[in-house]
Amino acid sequence: MPEFFGRRNYLILFGLIFISMVILTVHFREGQDGPIHRAQRLVLAATAPLQAAVTTALTPVGDGWDYLAHFGELKRENKELQKEVSALKSELFARHGLEAENDRLRKLIDFKQKQKYGTIAANVIGMPENNWWSSIIVDRGLSAGVKHNMPVIAGGGLVGQVSDASSRVSKVVLLNDAQSGVSVQVQRTGEVGVIKGQLKDKRLVLQYISRDSDIKNGDIIVTSGLGGIFPRDLYVGMVAKVRQSVYSLYKIVEVEPPIDFSHIEEVLILQYDPGVSITEGN
Structure with missing residues (x-):
């Protein structure tokens, strides 16, 4: 019996080899439209979707393993990039701060060179409590040499007046104080009005400009010199901004000051002593 099965296996093996040789011979000799080629294409078409699905399913796994293998390196690179970004931000902020400071100081120097009065340079060191930036301490x-009522300059223009002074520090009331009032004129037309402060807005209000006035956006406002409070x-x-009021004899005029009152850092105190306060009579 074992001998029979041994012969049978040999016969099957030789048969398979013979059939394979026949198929290979026919495959090489027949054209592309032969039966074996057609069968081969059918098998390929039938198994292609399965191969694509397997490839799609295994690709994320391969990518995941690749990500895990390089995770430590990516983490280190990310930290280095964060350090570089932080350093660049610090450098940018520092450069911006220096440029802003240079611009402020340049305006003060330009103003000083054009004035016939002496000046005293000072730094802002604080503000009184609950004053909503209507006064500062220098x-x-x-x-x-600081005296009461001396004009105070910042950003190339008038921002306030010394309201009180001790031996080493002074208090400056700013133009945006609701109690302040400065006589001014429209440089282009010569019209005279009064600048008043308003704490709720960064802009100043120009009062007593006739509703028939030709005042317009972009007009320069300067001190009039009337009353002797400030030099001309x-x-x-x-x-x-200029608005027309239906019920008033005057236009509503908003004026952009030379600097944001909440960001004053350096000032020039003009050595001009009028002996009069901008809050007197207001």
């Missing part, structure tokens, strides 16, 4: 006082022709601001 680091120069009586010992440096100090820059106060630029007209930013």
Whole structure:
């Protein structure tokens, strides 16, 4: 019996080899339209979707393994990039701060060179409590020559007046104080009005400009010199908005000051002593 099965296996093996040889011979000799080629294409078409599905399913797995293999390296690169970004931001902020400071100081120097009055440079060191930026404290006082009511300059224009002074520090009331009032004129037309402060807005209000006035956006506003509170022709601001009131004899005029009152850092105190306060009579 074992001998029979041994012969049978040999016969099957030789038969398979013979059939394979026949198929290979026919495959090489027949054309592309032969039966074996057609059968081969049918098998390929039938198994292609399965192969695509397997490839699609295994691709994320391969990518995942690749990501895990390089995770440590990616994490280190990310930290290095974050450090570089942080350093660049710090450098940018520092450069921007220096440029802003240079611009402020340049305006103060330009103003100083054009004035016939002496000036005292001072830094803002604080503000009184609950004043909503209507006054500031500077680091120069009586010992440096500061006197009550002297004009204070920042951003190339008038921003306030010394309201109180001790030996080493002074308090400056700003133009945006609701109690302040400065006589000014429209440089182009010569019309005279009064600049008033309004704490709820960064802009100043120009009052007593006739409804028939030709005032318009972009007009320059300067001190008039009337009353002797300030020298004539100090820059106060630029007209930013003009409105007509139906029920008033005057136009509503908003003026953009030379600097944001909440960002004053350096000032020049003009050595001009009028002996009168901008809050008197208001």
